[in-house]
Amino acid sequence: MAAISQTTAAVRDVEQYKYGFVTDIETERAPKGLNESIIRFISAKKDEPEWMLEWRLKAYRYWLTLGDQEPTWAKVTYPRIDYQDSYYYAAPKQQAKYESLDEVDPKLIETYNKLGIPLKEQQMLAGVAVDAVFDSISVATTYKKKLQELGVIFSPISEAVKTHPELVKKYLGSVVPYSDNFFATLNSAVFTDGSFVYIPKGLRCPMELSTYFRINEKNTGQFERTLIIADEGSYVSYLEGCTAPQRDENQLHAAVVELVALDDAEIKYSTVQNWYPGDENGKGGIYNFVTKRAACRGRNSKVMWTQVETGSSITWKYPSCILQGENSSGEFYSVAITNNRQQADTGTKMIHIGRNTKSRIVSKGISAGRSSNTYRGLVRVQGKADGARNYTQCDSLLIGDRCSANTVPYIESRNPTAQTEHEATTSKISEEQLFYCLQRGMTQEEAVSLIVNGFCKEVLQTLPMEFAVEAQKLVAISLEGSVG
């Protein structure tokens, strides 16, 4: 039908990435390449204690033994990455410490304003504290004082290493060990900044915590590390957002996120990923190779991942839950949109170890243009996980006829009392649906946005209120140009 062919035709024409600008700011960088002295340089820049440097070096030495053995099982293709042709540390030149936000370089404040993330507390969304990470360092954390009074620690991880070494030592690498996988090992060696969160016993954190990642420098990898610990009976909702300038070369983003939920604790982790996706021919864009994992260690603990993935030229990401505690539960809600030449291989792993553990997976993949979108998920029920339950639902929506959607579910059950359910659908935006909307006066873009948002609704409604509206708009923007 003509509407669909118009749709496909237009996918190729337009690239609408409004965060593609570059901030002109003086930067301090480590020399190009990766070796022990670069790692020592990063550690020294961060003024780290010896044990942290040792941990990094251990990871680096292990990484060397891996050779070039990047994981190859994902359904993505890209040219070999030259790890020596990249910078591993870049930071805006500035005074070492800010006493208040007024001292932050106005250019940085302006950058975040342009991104829609005001750092001045009086302008902020009520009830959201933000940590802003620019290239390799955290430039500002808002509402710090107020959170401190409650006993919440919300700070750049580079700071937490010094101020709360006992917590960092105890939990860093306890969910994603330095030897976990190629990219996580690399991250362990060279991670530069990221957020650290600790919620004390029994506290329901009254505001959303949020980190905003921005890659600005050319040829620079971003390797952030986030660690969130929810102590017994606590609750926190955390949101992560990210963008990068529009550049012709690919940039590597290899983050690690570790979550730990103790008895009766709950963590809600939401991501709106909008890294630069590359142009319509697949030139440029971020390689988003990320390891995210939660340990539900305590009884009745709960972790909920929600991700809206619209950016990056390649996404390789499987936010997972290790359900150790009895009666713990993990949920994964995902919207992954690929357009033009984007490739996404994303999903989750739910590892049921404890008794009566529950997991729920809802994945919505939308492919347009010539993109490839794969859901890959593992549900594993171990021998002692009596009464474990999983429900998985994977829906794919295709726009046009040159994209692909794949669903690769792995289910392994070693306990006969476990119940797992898997449902999958693949559909197209039909000519009937489009015409119906047009006949009511909507433009093609409004129509596609409405239909796609309807398709994703179950996932989008799990986002914190403040961001759900933003996410809906983002869904529309990332499909802009996929209609005529």
Place this chain on the structure above:
Amino acid sequence: MALLKIKNLHANVAGKEILKGISLTINAGEMHAIMGPNGTGKSTLSNVIAGRDGYEVTSGEVLLDDNNLLAMSADERARAGVFLAFQYPVEIPGVSTSNFLKTALNAKRRAAGLPEIDAMEFLKLVKAKTKALGIPDDIIKRQLNVGFSGGEKKRAEVLQMTLLEPRIAILDETDSGLDIDALKVVADGVNNLRSADRGFLVITHYQRLLNYIVPDHVHVMSGGRIVASGGKELALTLEAEGYAKYQAA
């Protein structure tokens, strides 16, 4: 005042000529009915007027208020005031009826240079309309047409028509699959919308609907042409005698 003017319209579907020279003028305030056996091009005519893809106009004209409809895209025609009540209203999962209606109404308001209607105002408006139509207002919270009964779907179409206030409304086999109660609700809704500046084109196979929506003019369509026209009594004759004599022609 000629509202919709169709002049010698020819149209193809998949290379095959379906409309073979339709001419029809609907004046403001008039209700026209097109009747005819299945497969004579009635639905093609409504799709061509609404601007659906896949229908190729080979010659002729369609004017709305003297503007060339054929030069407009489907959404432009809708915003200019063409409304098509679908024979098979389409399901849109995850989209509430109210969100759909609000998006449509705002698209139309924007085109008319009016400010968008806000959520509270919209809710008030839509509740007033459902009440007037005798439609339970929980329908607006449900996903559009998903799990609706045949009657609910058609009532939702009438609700949309009522909100969008078209210049010309085309009802394509709206009576199909309706029981008598649903048919009455639909007919009441349409009758309430009749006004001196609005025109209607009702496409139907059966006379039954026309007991409730009384047309000013009735046309018989067969083989892609209008083969007879008359007043409302023509519908009754057709009911009694069938289409056979027109099909032979």
